[in-house]
Amino acid sequence: xxxxxxFQINVWAALSLLFLPIYGTAIGLLFMxxxxxxxxxIHQRYGPPLWQPYADVIKLFSKKSNFSHGWVYDLGVIMxxxxxxLMLWFIPFNGLPNMAPYGDLIVILYTMVxxxxxxxxxxxxxxxxxxxLGVARALGMMFGYExxxxxxxxxVVAKAGTLRLTEIAxxxxxxxxxxxxxxFYALVPVAxxxxxxxxxxxxxxxxxxxxxxxxEIGTGIMTExxxxxxxxxxxxxxxxxxxxxxxxxxxxLGGGPLWLVTLKALFLYVIASLVDITYGRFRPDQAxxxxxxxxxxxxxxxxxxxxxx
Amino acid sequence: xxxxxxxxxxxxxxLWMMMYCTGCxxxxxxxxxxxxxxVERFGIMPMATPRQADIFLITGYLTKKTLKRVIYVYEQxxxxxxxxxxxxxxxxxGIYYDSYNTINRLDLFIxxxxxxxxxxxRAEAVMDALLKLREMVEKGEANAWQKYHENFEYYDxxxxxxxxxxxxxxxxx
Numbered sequence: 001x002x003x004x005x006x007f008q009i010n011v012w013a014a015l016s017l018l019f020l021p022i023y024g025t026a027i028g029l030l031f032m033x034x035x036x037x038x039x040x041x042i043h044q045r046y047g048p049p050l051w052q053p054y055a056d057v058i059k060l061f062s063k064k065s066n067f068s069h070g071w072v073y074d075l076g077v078i079m080x081x082x083x084x085x086l087m088l089w090f091i092p093f094n095g096l097p098n099m100a101p102y103g104d105l106i107v108i109l110y111t112m113v114x115x116x117x118x119x120x121x122x123x124x125x126x127x128x129x130x131x132x133l134g135v136a137r138a139l140g141m142m143f144g145y146e147x148x149x150x151x152x153x154x155x156v157v158a159k160a161g162t163l164r165l166t167e168i169a170x171x172x173x174x175x176x177x178x179x180x181x182x183x184f185y186a187l188v189p190v191a192x193x194x195x196x197x198x199x200x201x202x203x204x205x206x207x208x209x210x211x212x213x214x215x216e217i218g219t220g221i222m223t224e225x226x227x228x229x230x231x232x233x234x235x236x237x238x239x240x241x242x243x244x245x246x247x248x249x250x251x252x253l254g255g256g257p258l259w260l261v262t263l264k265a266l267f268l269y270v271i272a273s274l275v276d277i278t279y280g281r282f283r284p285d286q287a288x289x290x291x292x293x294x295x296x297x298x299x300x301x302x303x304x305x306x307x308x309x
Numbered sequence: 310x311x312x313x314x315x316x317x318x319x320x321x322x323x324l325w326m327m328m329y330c331t332g333c334x335x336x337x338x339x340x341x342x343x344x345x346x347x348v349e350r351f352g353i354m355p356m357a358t359p360r361q362a363d364i365f366l367i368t369g370y371l372t373k374k375t376l377k378r379v380i381y382v383y384e385q386x387x388x389x390x391x392x393x394x395x396x397x398x399x400x401x402x403g404i405y406y407d408s409y410n411t412i413n414r415l416d417l418f419i420x421x422x423x424x425x426x427x428x429x430x431r432a433e434a435v436m437d438a439l440l441k442l443r444e445m446v447e448k449g450e451a452n453a454w455q456k457y458h459e460n461f462e463y464y465d466x467x468x469x470x471x472x473x474x475x476x477x478x479x480x481x482x
Contacts, residue, residue: 036349040347040349040350043343043344044344045343045344045347045349045350046347046350047347047349047350048349048350048351048352049350049352052322052323052352055319055322055323055352056323056325056352058316058319058320058323059319059320059322059323059363062316062319062320063387063388063389064387064388064389065387065388066387067360067387130358214357215357218357218358219356219357219358219361222358222361223357223358223360224358224360225360225361226358226359226360226361226386226387227360227387230360230361
C-alpha cells in the first residue's frame with residue numbers, strides 16, 4: 001500500500017533538499033557582491049554592482065579551454081561543492097523539512113571539513129607549488145581555528161544539555177523568535193565571543209586568509225584553478241560561506257526560518273567584512289598563535305563558567 | 310547564436326586582468342585599479358595568476374629573456390584571452406628601438422587585441438583601452454586569441470628565429 005500523504009511530504013522534502021544548496025549558493029554570491037561593494041566604499045571607490053559575482057561565475061563557466069590535472073582534480077572540486085551542501089542539509093530551519101532531525105552537531109562538525117578537504121585534494125594534485133603551500137597553510141589554520149570553535153560549541157552543548165541542533169534552536173526560540181534573552185550569545189557570552197573570533201578563521205577572512213593570500217603566494221589554493229574549475233571554486237566559496245554563517249547563527253543567534261537565518265548571516269557577514277577590510281593579513285605563525293591564545297583561553301573560561309555555575 | 314551573444318555580453322562585464330609589469334608602465338597601474346580611477350566598477354579586476362586571467366596587459370618593453378616568460382604565461386591562460394600592448398615599446402620598440410636585447414614588435418610573437426600608444430600612456434588611456442576592449446568583447450570582435458591557433462606556424466617561426474630552434478626544451482623558469 002502506498003500512502004499518498006507520506007509520498008507527497010517526501011516529494012516536498014526532496015524539493016527542499018534540492019532548493020537549499022541552490023539558495024545557499026545564490027545568497028553566498030550576493031554576500032560576496034555586498035562585500036566587494038562595501039570594501040569599495042571604504043576605499044572611497046564606487047565598486048562593482050551587486051550582481052558582479054554572478055557575472056564572474058557565468059564568465060568562468062563559459063570559458064572555452066579548461067585545464068584539468070587528472071580525475072582526482074575533477075573529483076576534488078565536486079567533493080568540495082558537496083561538503084557544504086551536505087552541511088546545509090543538517091542545519092535546522094523552521095518549517096523547512098531537511099535532514100536536521102536525523103543528525104546532530106557531531107555530524108555537522110564532520111561535514112564542515114569535507115568541502116575544504118576536497119578543495120585541498122584538488123589543489124594538491126594541481127602541481128603548482130603555490131597551491132601546495134596554500135593547502136599546507138589551510139590545514140594548519142584548520143588546526144588553529146577548530147580548537148577554539150569546538151570549545152565554544154562545547155560550551156553551548158554543556159549549557160543546552162543536548163547535541164541535537166534542532167533542540168538547541170528550539171531552546172533559543174522558547175522566549176519568542178525575536179526575543180534574544182534565550183540566545184546562546186546571551187547565555188554563554190564569553191564562549192560565544194571566542195566562537196565569533198574563531199568564525200573569522202573558519203570563513204578564512206582577514207586576518208586569517210593565509211590559505212588564499214592573494215599576491216603573496218599567487219592565490220594559494222586557487223593558483224592553479226582556471227575556467228570551470230575556478231567557477232566551481234567560486235560556487236564552493238559562496239555555499240561554504242552561507243553554510244558556516246547559518247551554522248553560527250543557529251548555534252548562537254537563535255536560528256529561525258530560512259529568511260531570518262539569512263538576515264542574521266548577513267549581519268554576521270557585514271561585521272566579518274568590516275574586520276576583513278580593516279585588518280591586514282597575519283603571518284601564519286602569528287595567526288596560529290593568536291587563535292590558540294585568546295579565543296581558546298576565552299572559550300575555556302566560558303566552558304568553565306557553564307560547567308561550574 | 311543568441312545564447313553566444315548573451316554569454317559575450319555577460320563576459321564583457323567581468324574581465325580579470327593580469328599585468329606584466331617589468332616596464333615603466335607599471336606605475337600607471339595603481340591609480341587605474343585603486344580609488345583614483347577604480348576599474349573594478351566595470352568588473353575589471355587585477356588577478357594574480359595566468360589561469361584566472363582574461364586580459365594580459367603588457368606594460369612596457371620586453372627583452373629576449375622576458376618575452377619567453379610572456380609567451381609561456383600567454384599559453385597558460387584559458388581561452389578566450391585578450392592581450393593589450395601598453396605603451397610604445399611593445400608596438401615599435403619605443404626609446405629602446407636600437408637596443409641589443411629588446412624586441413621591437415610584440416605582435417610578431419603573440420597576437421595582440423589592442424594597442425595603447427604613448428610613452429607613457431596615462432591611466433586615463435588605460436581606462437579607455439579597457440572600455441574599448443569591453444565593447445569589443447561584447448560585440449564578439451576580440452578574437453585575436455583564435456589567430457594563435459590559425460597562424461601558429463607564423464608565430465612559432467618568429468619565436469624560433471629569435472630564441473633558437475629548441476628554446477622550449479632548454480628553457481628553465
